[in-house]
Amino acid sequence: MPRRLLAANKLGEYLSAIAHPRRIQIIEELRGGETDVGSLKKALKISQSNVSQHLAVLRGHRVVSERRDGRHVFYRLCSLDLAEWLLEGMRFLPEATPAVEEVRDALRDAKAAWTPSEMAKRP
Numbered sequence: 001m002p003r004r005l006l007a008a009n010k011l012g013e014y015l016s017a018i019a020h021p022r023r024i025q026i027i028e029e030l031r032g033g034e035t036d037v038g039s040l041k042k043a044l045k046i047s048q049s050n051v052s053q054h055l056a057v058l059r060g061h062r063v064v065s066e067r068r069d070g071r072h073v074f075y076r077l078c079s080l081d082l083a084e085w086l087l088e089g090m091r092f093l094p095e096a097t098p099a100v101e102e103v104r105d106a107l108r109d110a111k112a113a114w115t116p117s118e119m120a121k122r123p
Contacts, residue, residue, distance in 0.1 A: 028087065
């Protein structure tokens with residue numbers, strides 16, 4: 001297999017692992033540091049098993065790593081650069097969508113919530 005094709009395939013696999021909306025949310029939530037499944041469940045408003053399934057995919061592609069403390073498992077990003085890259089990527093989303101104002105407001109709110117200064121204000 002030609003090297004460029006091999007590289008493209010590996011990049012495609014990695015991007016498909018992070019392409020799910022919930023996984024993007026998890027990545028951005030972990031921007032602020034280590035978090036356990038319960039905290040992610042509360043932040044994302046989804047079931048614990050759903051959070052765990054998404055974390056398994058992210059762990060399998062080395063997007064997140066885990067640290068055990070007794071019965072508690074804490075997750076963190078392997079690279080904070082990924083969270084910043086995804087946040088920056090919002091500027092590439094097309095403006096001409098059916099619900100432009102709603103999408104624009106949602107993107108603005110998400111970007112504000114996921115910026116480092118806002119993460120520091122969280123309880």
